[in-house]
Amino acid sequence: MPAFKAAAADNAQSVSGSTWTFTEGREGALEGPGWAVYLPLTQHTIGTDCGVGTTAFAAALAGWQKKNGLKPVGRMTPATASDLTQVWHAQRRHAQKARTEACRHAEEGRLVEVAKGDVWGKPEKLLPGAYRAYRAMIEAAKREAPAIFAGNVNLKIVSAWRTQERDAETCKTRKCSKVSMAPSCSAHWSGTAMDLNVGFIEGHSPADMDWGNRLFMVQQPAYRWLLENAGRFGFANYFAEPWHWEWNGD
Ligand SMILES: [Zn+2]
Known part of the structure; x- marks a missing residue:
């Protein structure tokens, strides 16, 4: 055999x-x-x-x-x-640090507004370095894999900086996944994490833990390109969430 x-x-x-x-x-x-x-x-x-x-x-x-x-x-x-x-x-530097150091919360004054053309919906803010890395990554993706940008599968930012208070509020008013919405220390609070639209099934959303939705996401060219290339720009994925990418540069 x-x-x-x-x-x-x-x-x-x-x-x-x-x-x-x-x-x-x-x-x-x-x-x-x-x-x-x-x-x-x-x-x-x-x-x-x-x-x-x-x-x-x-x-x-x-x-x-x-x-x-x-x-x-x-x-x-x-x-x-x-x-x-x-x-x-x-591979997620923020999560590693959070094990031994105090959880980092970004000062809002240090954050920059994400350009309208880069967000999928509402306005978003990020640490300047994280946003610069995102912009460089998007320009590379446009050159190397233009097909990703057809339709709504466009790597736009769905959610970036959030406060711990806001996440706690979201969990109170809506069913939230224990791993994604109520972590002990989220990279979103530090202004280094971003949820990107890699594609999703109709009736679901770009950041939806539904198994079938995630299965669809990981088969999309946008996710495949990120897997191979996001590391070049300092990003690491949270494995359970195909949309969640953290910048390791700060
Ligand atoms: Zn996220």
Whole structure:
């Protein structure tokens, strides 16, 4: 039997199969019907474009498992899911700092207004460095992947700086996801995070935790381009939210 054939079959099943939990430190656990929402990020991390049910994907996963001190079985396992989320989490400088330092809240006077052409809806504010990095990234995306800007899939800013008070208020008046709306310390409060419109299903919104909506998002060219390129401009993704990108430069 070719190497990793059984692992490939197992991955093809578990990716959209039984309940799967991706944990993320103290921010809690995320359960879903499989791990398809995290597949593009997983492919990016383990360094393969190959489909989830292929032996090449299983081999790449085994290589990553070996490098990270896990048994190189080539199958997605709870330990692998846990280690992957830790790696993704570690790329977010703000979240790392918040573990040991006081939570950062931006002074409103230090923030700049985002230009009308860059917001998806209401006016938004960001730290100047974060906004400059966003502008540079958008100009690059326009040059390198113009198709992203067709229709409403345009990487415009849906939400940027928010205050802790405002997020708490939102949670009181509306059902809020425990991980996205009520974190112990949000990068949005520091003026370095932005939620970008990467595309969404009709009837949903650009920042909507619905599983099907997120599955749609991670398959969009805008998200795929960000995965490959946002790091060049100092941005890291919060893995559970395809729209949420944090600037690591401050
Ligand atoms: Zn966000």
